[in-house]
C-alpha cells in the first residue's frame with residue numbers, strides 16, 4: 001500500500017509594527033489560525049517576525065486572499081499599513097516544534113515571569129512568580145505594551161486577600177497575575193468566546209481555576225458574577241472608545257474605596273478619557289506610559 005501523502009503547510013511571515021503585533025495574533029487566532037509564533041533574536045528584541053502555519057488543504061488561494069484582507073482591515077484603525085505578507089509552502093515537519101520553539105520565558109517588571117506553558121522556569125528567573133500561558137490562544141501573551149503596563153502596575157500593589165474584576169480578560173493573564181500576587185478571587189468576563197475559553201484553560205494551567213470565574217459577556221455579566229459584592233480592584237485593558245462606553249458601569253463594579261486600572265488607550269487619548277472619567281466622579285492619575293500607550297488609575301473622587 002502506498003504511504004499516505006504528507007500534508008503540506010503554508011508558512012506565513014510578516015514583520016508586525018509594535019502596536020499591531022498582539023492584535024494580529026488575536027485576529028489570526030479568531031480566523032482559525034492557531035499555530036502562531038513571534039520570532040526575534042534576544043540581542044534585537046524589537047526586530048520581530050510573526051509566523052503562522054496553516055494547513056495547505058484548508059487554505060486555498062481565495063481563503064488566503066480573504067485572510068490578508070481581514071488583517072489589513074484590522075490594521076486600519078491603528079493608522080498603520082499592514083506590512084507585506086510572505087507565503088511559503090513547506091512540507092510536513094515537526095511544526096509543533098517549529099512554532100513552539102520561538103516562545104521564550106519573558107520577565108516582566110521586577111517579580112513576574114510569563115512562561116509558555118510547555119517550558120520550565122529557567123534558573124536565572126527562579127525568584128520570579130511564573131504565569132503559565134498558552135500563547136496565541138487569545139489577546140494577552142504579554143507581548144503588548146498595555147498588558148505589560150497592567151502587569152507592572154499590579155506587582156506594585158498590595159493584593160493580598162483582594163477581590164479583582166477583570167473586564168475584557170483575553171488570555172486571563174491579568175487575573176492570573178493578580179492571584180499569583182496574592183488576590184483571593186478573580187471574576188472575569190470577555191465578549192469573545194475564545195478568550196473565555198483561553199482564560200479558563202490558562203487558569204487551570206496555573207492551578208488557579210478554583211479562584212477564578214469567567215463568563216462570556218461585558219460589564220453586566222461581570223456585575224452578576226460579583227453577586228452584590230463589588231471588587232477591590234478593576235482591571236480593564238480595552239481600547240479608549242470601549243473604555244469610554246463602559247465608564248458608567250465602573251461604579252457598579254468597584255467598592256467605594258476600590259481602584260481601577262485602565263489601559264488600552266493611546267497617550268494622546270488620555271486627556272479626553274480623563275475628562276470623561278472625571279465627569280463620572282472619578283479621580284484619575286496617569287500611572288505609566290510605554291511608547292504610545294498609557295495606563296490610567298482611577299478612584300472615586
Ligand SMILES: C[S@@+](CC[C@H](N)C(=O)[O-])C[C@H]1O[C@@H](n2cnc3c(N)ncnc32)[C@H](O)[C@@H]1O
Pocket residue numbers: 138139140141142146147150167168169170171172173174189190191192195217218219237238239242264
Ligand atoms: C486588549 S485585550 C486585553 C486582554 C488582557 N486583559 C490583557 O490585558 O492582555 C481586550 C479584550 O477585551 C475584550 N473586549 C472588547 N470589548 C469588550 C467589552 N465591551 N466587554 C468585555 N470585553 C471586551 C476583547 O475580546 C479582548 O479579549
